Amino acid sequence: MPQFLSDVRRLAHSFPQCTHVLNACTDRYHFTVGLAAALISGRASLLPSSQAPEMMRQLGAFAPEVICLADEAEPSHGLRCMAYPSERIDATSDDACSTGAASRMPLIDEAQLLAYLFTSGSTGTPLPYRKSFGRLIACVREQARRLDLRGAQRWAILATVPPQHMYGLEASVLLPLASGHALCAERPFYPADVTAALERLPRPRALISTPVHLRALLASGVALPPLDLVLCSTAPLPQQLAAEIERRFDARLHEIYGSTETGQIAMRRPTQTAEWRLYPGVSLEPEGEVSWASGGHIEQPTCLQDVLEMTGMDSFLLHGRATDLVNIAGRRSSLAYLNHQLNSIPGVEDGAFFHPEESPSGSHTGIERVAACVVAPSLDAARLLVALRERIDAVFLPRPLVFVAQLPRNGTGKLPLSSLRSLAARAKSTATT
Amino acid sequence: MSDQVASVRQLASAADADSLTAEVARLIVQALNLEIAPAEIAPDQPLYGEGLGLDSIDILEIALVVSKQYGVQLRADSEENGRIFGSLRQLAGYITAHRTK
Numbered sequence: 001m002p003q004f005l006s007d008v009r010r011l012a013h014s015f016p017q018c019t020h021v022l023n024a025c026t027d028r029y030h031f032t033v034g035l036a037a038a039l040i041s042g043r044a045s046l047l048p049s050s051q052a053p054e055m056m057r058q059l060g061a062f063a064p065e066v067i068c069l070a071d072e073a074e075p076s077h078g079l080r081c082m083a084y085p086s087e088r089i090d091a092t093s094d095d096a097c098s099t100g101a102a103s104r105m106p107l108i109d110e111a112q113l114l115a116y117l118f119t120s121g122s123t124g125t126p127l128p129y130r131k132s133f134g135r136l137i138a139c140v141r142e143q144a145r146r147l148d149l150r151g152a153q154r155w156a157i158l159a160t161v162p163p164q165h166m167y168g169l170e171a172s173v174l175l176p177l178a179s180g181h182a183l184c185a186e187r188p189f190y191p192a193d194v195t196a197a198l199e200r201l202p203r204p205r206a207l208i209s210t211p212v213h214l215r216a217l218l219a220s221g222v223a224l225p226p227l228d229l230v231l232c233s234t235a236p237l238p239q240q241l242a243a244e245i246e247r248r249f250d251a252r253l254h255e256i257y258g259s260t261e262t263g264q265i266a267m268r269r270p271t272q273t274a275e276w277r278l279y280p281g282v283s284l285e286p287e288g289e290v291s292w293a294s295g296g297h298i299e300q301p302t303c304l305q306d307v308l309e310m311t312g313m314d315s316f317l318l319h320g321r322a323t324d325l326v327n328i329a330g331r332r333s334s335l336a337y338l339n340h341q342l343n344s345i346p347g348v349e350d351g352a353f354f355h356p357e358e359s360p361s362g363s364h365t366g367i368e369r370v371a372a373c374v375v376a377p378s379l380d381a382a383r384l385l386v387a388l389r390e391r392i393d394a395v396f397l398p399r400p401l402v403f404v405a406q407l408p409r410n411g412t413g414k415l416p417l418s419s420l421r422s423l424a425a426r427a428k429s430t431a432t433t
Numbered sequence: 434m435s436d437q438v439a440s441v442r443q444l445a446s447a448a449d450a451d452s453l454t455a456e457v458a459r460l461i462v463q464a465l466n467l468e469i470a471p472a473e474i475a476p477d478q479p480l481y482g483e484g485l486g487l488d489s490i491d492i493l494e495i496a497l498v499v500s501k502q503y504g505v506q507l508r509a510d511s512e513e514n515g516r517i518f519g520s521l522r523q524l525a526g527y528i529t530a531h532r533t534k
């Protein structure tokens with residue numbers, strides 16, 4: 001802890017003039033030091049949902065004096081950039097140590113703004129969501145309580161998710177900080193690397209992950225080390241998969257439900273029940289295809305694009321996503337946002353993203369991509385994809401991308417999903433004949 | 434005589450390399466349900482990002498099918514760090530060096 005505080009203070013003093021810090025560190029320790037350094041120096045951190053060039057430029061517009069903090073200095077889309085200090089300076093050499101100041105925990109007002117998290121809005125501009133320190137800490141303390149992580153034991157917590165996303169921020173950064181557990185700097189990717197990293201951790205140890213990565217671990221054929229807890233979020237797990245995860249890791253598995261706007265708001269243990277239990281003070285009001293969440297640690301009433309059914313005062317079942325919602329491997333967007341980006345590309349006369357038919361692909365990771373039909377006589381696929389890459393996260397690039405002469409809009413200008421799907425199917429069969 | 438043997442061996446292993454490359458291309462197209470023919474993947478074209486345009490989820494999927502087919506576990510810290518998916522040829526080369534099936 002003294003090393004951490006020393007690193008935080010040192011970094012806080014080395015920030016140039018700015019009131020915002022865009023934290024793009026992939027090393028979780030660097031990220032946490034950066035987040036804390038910004039916090040104690042009264043700066044808000046900007047945590048983007050993607051690092052697509054257009055998003056970065058728009059964040060620069062949101063906060064023109066922003067400094068981008070990264071593990072290594074790289075040119076960053078017109079933003080001022082600084083690298084996390086590569087030289088490690090031992091806390092014992094810190095002058096403050098001799099006066100005892102180093103081990104004094106900074107006190108943070110609970111109303112202080114920790115960060116803005118950004119989502120893709122339907123107008124194409126990223127929307128900022130304020131996260132106050134106090135509400136976040138209250139939320140992760142509840143999370144720790146429900147996961148039985150508030151005892152005297154110090155846990156080691158490894159995550160496969162980035163710290164910039166709401167789930168990673170809560171579970172892999174703030175929860176360890178608030179409850180005195182050890183967070184791991186690395187973010188392993190391949191199954192063999194994840195298991196090797198887990199094996200190196202002392203017990204009790206926890207894995208914070210997603211359905212994509214958990215499926216991959218089970219399918220990889222690598223020997224899975226015994227754990228003490230698995231946490232999963234970003235999409236609901238099928239019951240059978242949840243049971244297999246518990247069996248193969250010999251650990252209890254809990255799931256989190258939430259959003260960037262609200263943070264986590266409910267939890268369940270899927271092998272015991274399909275019902276989710278809301279966090280203290282949170283209330284949900286289902287309204288057709290959407291649900292309104294408010295109260296508790298939620299900053300403002302928020303519309304969730306999920307169909308929920310209340311089963312009690314603080315419990316609910318999740319029935320499905322609203323048709324506009326796109327969730328691929330835990331990254332969330334909306335068809336409206338993607339369409340806006342597509343149609344803003346010079347040369348695109350008309351374009352629409354849509355959910356294609358579910359095809360039994362036998363994929364190990366269970367990922368379904370989003371498709372698009374586009375009218376762009378002067379562009380080819382390569383140039384269009386380059387332009388899209390500038391604007392949206394790579395996971396949302398359309399598969400397939402179908403060029404057509406005209407989109408099947410009806411009399412009111414709307415695009416029925418069935419028409420889009422049959423148009424794409426016809427174009428595909430024409431191309432292969 | 435030994436020169437001829439050596440060059441026949443070189444030809445044979447080059448042919449093996451080509452057929453493995455083609456095999457891996459088929460595996461990728463099938464696993465990812467791509468809309469192109471395996472032969473359209475240029476052997477030296479980048480697989481990740483620009484080029485074939487695969488993203489990290491695709492990489493994970495390929496890692497799984499490669500482990501099932503060839504018994505190779507991909508690691509991020511291996512000596513070919515970052516270059517395994519530099520191209521189809523490089524991926525095939527990595528598999529050749531590490532396969533157990």
